[in-house]
Amino acid sequence: MVKLNDNFFKLKESYLFSTTARKIREYSAAFPDKPVIRMGIGDVTIPLIPEVADAIAEAGKGMATKEGFHGYGDEQGAAFLQDAIAAYYLRKDGVALKRQEIFISDGAKSDVANFTDLFSDDNVIVIPDPVYPVYLDSNMMLGRKIVFIDGNRENGFLPMPYEGLEGDIVYLCSPNNPTGAVYNREQLKTWVDFANKNGMIILFDAAYECFIGDETLPHSIFEIEGARKCAVEFCSLSKTAGFTGTRCGYTIVPEELVIDGHSLNKMWLRRQTTKYNGTSYVVQKGAEVVFTEKGMAECMKNIAYYKENAKIMAKTLDELGIWYSGGVNSPYIWFECGMDSWQFFDMLLNEIQVAGTPGSGFGKCGEGYFRLTAFNTHENTLEAMKRFKKLLAK
Numbered sequence: 591m592v593k594l595n596d597n598f599f600k601l602k603e604s605y606l607f608s609t610t611a612r613k614i615r616e617y618s619a620a621f622p623d624k625p626v627i628r629m630g631i632g633d634v635t636i637p638l639i640p641e642v643a644d645a646i647a648e649a650g651k652g653m654a655t656k657e658g659f660h661g662y663g664d665e666q667g668a669a670f671l672q673d674a675i676a677a678y679y680l681r682k683d684g685v686a687l688k689r690q691e692i693f694i695s696d697g698a699k700s701d702v703a704n705f706t707d708l709f710s711d712d713n714v715i716v717i718p719d720p721v722y723p724v725y726l727d728s729n730m731m732l733g734r735k736i737v738f739i740d741g742n743r744e745n746g747f748l749p750m751p752y753e754g755l756e757g758d759i760v761y762l763c764s765p766n767n768p769t770g771a772v773y774n775r776e777q778l779k780t781w782v783d784f785a786n787k788n789g790m791i792i793l794f795d796a797a798y799e800c801f802i803g804d805e806t807l808p809h810s811i812f813e814i815e816g817a818r819k820c821a822v823e824f825c826s827l828s829k830t831a832g833f834t835g836t837r838c839g840y841t842i843v844p845e846e847l848v849i850d851g852h853s854l855n856k857m858w859l860r861r862q863t864t865k866y867n868g869t870s871y872v873v874q875k876g877a878e879v880v881f882t883e884k885g886m887a888e889c890m891k892n893i894a895y896y897k898e899n900a901k902i903m904a905k906t907l908d909e910l911g912i913w914y915s916g917g918v919n920s921p922y923i924w925f926e927c928g929m930d931s932w933q934f935f936d937m938l939l940n941e942i943q944v945a946g947t948p949g950s951g952f953g954k955c956g957e958g959y960f961r962l963t964a965f966n967t968h969e970n971t972l973e974a975m976k977r978f979k980k981l982l983a984k
């Protein structure tokens with residue numbers, strides 16, 4: 591008789607963004623004449639930069655030729671892309687990485703969830719609340735013990751370690767999804783020192799690093815001394831270069847990361863070579879262009895466009911006297927909505943046809959908060975904020 595993994599039955603019935611998507615779909619089917627402005631899931635709207643699209647097209651055409659055809663690629667990713675990422679880290683943050691420390695994947699979501707294959711199920715997982723739901727759900731699926739550290743207005747939604755914090759693995763996301771808050775160097779150094787002292791591993795999600803404009807803030811955990819001994823970094827091209835539909839990300843596992851004499855880098859290689867057959871060659875050729883100076887400069891223009899939207903939202907919240915975080919070094923703005931988060935979601939959808947994400951979907955500390963994204967167009971963002979202001983002024 592087949593036995594199911596009954597940890598699945600402890601999860602919420604559906605993934606947060608599947609629930610919000612269903613509600614939007616149902617509303618749109620019932621009211622086709624009332625188009626919804628989508629500021630919920632962090633999906634980009636600006637197309638790929640032409641240089642990336644050209645590289646993908648050229649690689650795709652090449653696949654139909656004897657010279658340009660590629661079968662299975664190098665398992666850890668193409669050397670040309672690993673080297674382009676290493677050069678980007680050195681140029682941007684002064685962080686030196688070895689080619690073999692960089693693993694190319696189809697995005698950060700799969701890697702943050704899969705990386706815990708390396709750890710036994712009796713580890714205690716420390717998860718900030720509110721947080722990107724994948725960290726929690728993927729560990730709940732394995733029945734792991736979870737300890738939450740609360741984010742709130744008092745700590746600026748940047749929970750810190752404290753004496754007596756019990757845990758083996760901690761997830762940090764900075765700039766944070768959903769709150770847009772960013773750890774500064776001192777705060778990350780405190781986490782790194784705590785992890786090294788207590789034999790903890792930090793799983794650092796840097797998916798939004800490109801939105802940091804304040805250059806005193808760290809983009810990578812490896813800018814912090816001691817991090818190579820305790821941290822793994824995940825990043826993605828989804829928000830950096832508009833790859834949400836193209837799919838490409840990478841994970842950095844330093845060679846110094848050794849537990850009980852076992853290299854996590856070697857273990858991750860073993861895991862990936864068994865369970866993953868590599869990111870498409872064609873996509874990797876597009877990704878390579880992102881990390882050139884010219885490609886990154888073009889991508890940053892798109893990011894500046896989104897950040898303009900964040901400013902529009904921040905201005906509206908300022909005018910309404912609503913407390914918020916994020917929206918400066920992040921595409922997300924997180925604010926107090928003054929009621930149950932799901933009720934607020936329904937109200938925005940039904941009354942002004944604006945879709946966001948309820949804060950409580952990210953954890954209990956998100957109750958009473960709401961997240962909007964800056965990934966729509968200027969026109970839609972302005973229109974949404976006009977309606978928002980009118981509604982809340984009532």
Ligand code: MLT
Binds near residue numbers: 828
């Ligand atoms: C979000 O809206 O939180 C993100 O787009 C989800 C993701 O990156 O998977």
